[in-house]
Amino acid sequence: MKALFCLGAILVILPLFLILFDLLIKGGKELKLTLLIDLPHPVGEPGGGIANGIAGTFVVTLLTMLWSVPTAVLCGIYLAEYGKGKFASAVRFAADTMTGVPSIIMGIFGYILLVLPMKRFSAWAGAAALSMIFIPVVVRTTEEMLRTVPTTVREAALALGIARWKATLRITVRTVWPGILTGILLAMARILGETAPLLFTALGNQFWQTRLDQPMAAVPLQVFTYAISPYEDWHDKAWAGALVLITMVLLINIAARVLTREKR
Amino acid sequence: MARKTGGNIKDLLFERTTGAFAFLVLFLAVLLFAVLLRESIPALRKFGAAFLVTGTWDPVLEKFGALPFIYGTLVSSFLAILIAVPLSVGAAIFINEFAPPWMKTPVSFLAELLAAIPSVIYGLWGIFVLVPVLRDVFMKPVTKYLGWVPLFKGPVYGPSMLAAGVLLSIMIVPFILSVSREVLATVPQRQKEAVLSLGGTRWEMLRIVIGQHCLPGIFGATILGLGRALGETMAVTMVIGNRPEALLSLFQPGYSMAAVIANEFTEAVGDVYLSSLVLIGLILFAMTFAVNLAAKWILSKMVARASRGI
Numbered sequence: 001m002k003a004l005f006c007l008g009a010i011l012v013i014l015p016l017f018l019i020l021f022d023l024l025i026k027g028g029k030e031l032k033l034t035l036l037i038d039l040p041h042p043v044g045e046p047g048g049g050i051a052n053g054i055a056g057t058f059v060v061t062l063l064t065m066l067w068s069v070p071t072a073v074l075c076g077i078y079l080a081e082y083g084k085g086k087f088a089s090a091v092r093f094a095a096d097t098m099t100g101v102p103s104i105i106m107g108i109f110g111y112i113l114l115v116l117p118m119k120r121f122s123a124w125a126g127a128a129a130l131s132m133i134f135i136p137v138v139v140r141t142t143e144e145m146l147r148t149v150p151t152t153v154r155e156a157a158l159a160l161g162i163a164r165w166k167a168t169l170r171i172t173v174r175t176v177w178p179g180i181l182t183g184i185l186l187a188m189a190r191i192l193g194e195t196a197p198l199l200f201t202a203l204g205n206q207f208w209q210t211r212l213d214q215p216m217a218a219v220p221l222q223v224f225t226y227a228i229s230p231y232e233d234w235h236d237k238a239w240a241g242a243l244v245l246i247t248m249v250l251l252i253n254i255a256a257r258v259l260t261r262e263k264r
Numbered sequence: 265m266a267r268k269t270g271g272n273i274k275d276l277l278f279e280r281t282t283g284a285f286a287f288l289v290l291f292l293a294v295l296l297f298a299v300l301l302r303e304s305i306p307a308l309r310k311f312g313a314a315f316l317v318t319g320t321w322d323p324v325l326e327k328f329g330a331l332p333f334i335y336g337t338l339v340s341s342f343l344a345i346l347i348a349v350p351l352s353v354g355a356a357i358f359i360n361e362f363a364p365p366w367m368k369t370p371v372s373f374l375a376e377l378l379a380a381i382p383s384v385i386y387g388l389w390g391i392f393v394l395v396p397v398l399r400d401v402f403m404k405p406v407t408k409y410l411g412w413v414p415l416f417k418g419p420v421y422g423p424s425m426l427a428a429g430v431l432l433s434i435m436i437v438p439f440i441l442s443v444s445r446e447v448l449a450t451v452p453q454r455q456k457e458a459v460l461s462l463g464g465t466r467w468e469m470l471r472i473v474i475g476q477h478c479l480p481g482i483f484g485a486t487i488l489g490l491g492r493a494l495g496e497t498m499a500v501t502m503v504i505g506n507r508p509e510a511l512l513s514l515f516q517p518g519y520s521m522a523a524v525i526a527n528e529f530t531e532a533v534g535d536v537y538l539s540s541l542v543l544i545g546l547i548l549f550a551m552t553f554a555v556n557l558a559a560k561w562i563l564s565k566m567v568a569r570a571s572r573g574i
Contacts, residue, residue, distance in 0.1 A: 008352075008358060012352060016377060223388060250380065
């Protein structure tokens with residue numbers, strides 16, 4: 001019986017190694033410097049890279065976080081410190097609901113809200129769609145983290161005559177800041193790899209793009225386009241792009257976990 | 265909560281500011297729902313409830329029905345559950361009850377990494393590794409000998425409902441595993457010891473304790489995994505075959521709700537076409553909403569029971 005359970009555990013973990021192994025073998029073959037610094041080349045032309053996608057991914061992720069981090073953290077603070085009434089329950093329910101919404105639907109949201117009125121695909125729309133994924137996750141982790149701070153700590157601060165807002169920011173939030181940061185990093189790793197919300201918001205781009213109101217390339221989009229294309233050399237590019245993507249995602253994941261471990 | 269004593273303008277301001285951002289989050293959720301509803305009205309007007317049970321998807325004649333997509337989403341998700349639940353529950357029992365303590369952290373760490381892999385990478389791996397292997401090792405032999413069973417009818421192409429189900433099962437395992445482990449951990453130690461002290465074997469202890477205590481929780485974990493599977497987009501789009509037909513055979517290509525939105529949204533010309541795709545999105549939204557709510561309800565009841573120590 002034990003052997004059967006053990007087999008279950010092995011089968012559960014096995015795909016991780018299979019996927020990482022294939023990524024290393026098939027993606028490693030194409031992993032050259034040109035991949036990281038060149039623009040995509042047309043089919044059949046050797047070389048070429050995904051540099052614009054890497055840049056685009058960073059830009060869209062940064063754009064998302066610029067307004068989503070403060071929004072989510074402040075909302076989390078409200079829920080943890082003042083969130084007792086019906087309004088707070090409604091906000092919690094809203095965040096929970098959004099967490100469960102499939103990411104493709106956030107793409108529809110970005111499309112209708114920004115692409116239709118602006119009449120073009122843009123980095124803005126991509127960031128709007130990604131925020132809808134980022135915000136609810138960080139709201140809930142921030143609140144959960146703050147709730148682990150004992151009430152006695154808050155009371156001690158207030159008893160010393162520190163104003164409540166200052167006590168919240170300087171003591172309560174600071175105590176669990178590494179935990180909140182971990183939540184932010186994990187959410188960032190998640191939106192870094194999201195493809196579905198970008199399909200019809202940021203759309204993708206073959207070239208460099210510095211304007212945020214224009215279609216923007218992203219690594220996950222490139223992996224998708226290359227993977228479903230009929231060309232052999234594009235398939236290799238898809239594997240290489242996937243290797244770059246997974247490296248970024250896993251590094252951030254591991255960094256986030258190391259951060260919480262050091263706290264303890 | 266705001267105290268009215270001196271110097272508390274700033275406190276009030278802080279509460280109001282954070283409150284405003286909380287309101288913004290609530291507003292975004294309402295806006296999301298409103299936007300989906302508004303944009304799906306043209307399709308709702310034109311097709312009504314028949315949209316759910318109509319099997320045609322014809323952009324040229326502007327005749328749309330969601331049946332093949334709803335069918336594909338449900339079948340691939342149930343297939344995923346069927347594979348993932350026994351594996352994850354078995355793995356959870358092994359990690360919690362049998363594994364040496366040093367193994368627990370690395371295994372749960374690896375499972376979390378599995379959950380962190382982007383969906384498009386699962387899809388890539390699915391296209392080039394999983395689908396060929398499934399086709400040659402499983403589907404071809406099975407259809408050769410059992411092809412008369414409607415579920416296994418050929419011809420075998422590769423991309424299929426089965427491929428989508430298997431890939432989805434790999435993707436939802438980490439979620440079911442972690443919730444199952446939490447559920448198993450709620451069993452009071454003294455209950456396990458009671459069974460063992462009465463002369464029960466470890467296996468009997470597990471059977472009694474899990475049967476009595478953990479079934480609702482594991483059911484909750486299953487529903488949670490189902491919620492994940494229903495909305496999964498990229499991986500499914502890449503391996504399901506994308507044929508808008510509801511076929512009984514698991515070896516045939518199918519289509520899912522998320523996949524049709526992903527594939528056709530940018531090329532949807534005309535209000536009715538676009539609106540029909542948004543309506544599919546709204547139905548998907550409603551489905552995942554209901555499923556997640558059910559999972560939360562079951563699991564919170566479980567936690568409440570555990571905290572009472574029953």
